[in-house]
Amino acid sequence: xxxxxxxxxxxxxxxxxxxxxxxxxxxxxxxxxxxxxxxxxxxxxxxxxxxxxxxxxxxxxxxxxxxxxxxxxxx
Numbered sequence: 213x214x215x216x217x218x219x220x221x222x223x224x225x226x227x228x229x230x231x232x233x234x235x236x237x238x239x240x241x242x243x244x245x246x247x248x249x250x251x252x253x254x255x256x257x258x259x260x261x262x263x264x265x266x267x268x269x270x271x272x273x274x275x276x277x278x279x280x281x282x283x284x285x286x287x
Contacts, residue, residue, distance in 0.1 A: 228271075232257065247275060250286055255279055 220227040234249040244261040251257055254274035261269030279285060 228259065244269075255285065 231251040231253070232246075232248040233251060236247045238245045238247070242263055244263065244267060246259045246261070248257050255277065256275040258272045258275040259269050260272050261267040
């Protein structure tokens with residue numbers, strides 16, 4: 213699933229057209245990683261956007277596919 217932050221900002225369109233609650237970001241020297249709280253599709257969905265190509269990116273999957281014993285899905 214391709215993403216593009218620059219085009220989204222310029223055109224005023226959604227970056228990701230789905231549930232992505234409570235977003236948080238981590239910036240490495242070359243990439244931006246966006247994480248969200250639990251959604252209908254993953255516990256912690258994560259996207260990777262590459263600075264070298266205009267912050268185009270893709271969905272990487274679930275950053276926490278196996279939940280710890282102290283929690284349950286949706287919390």
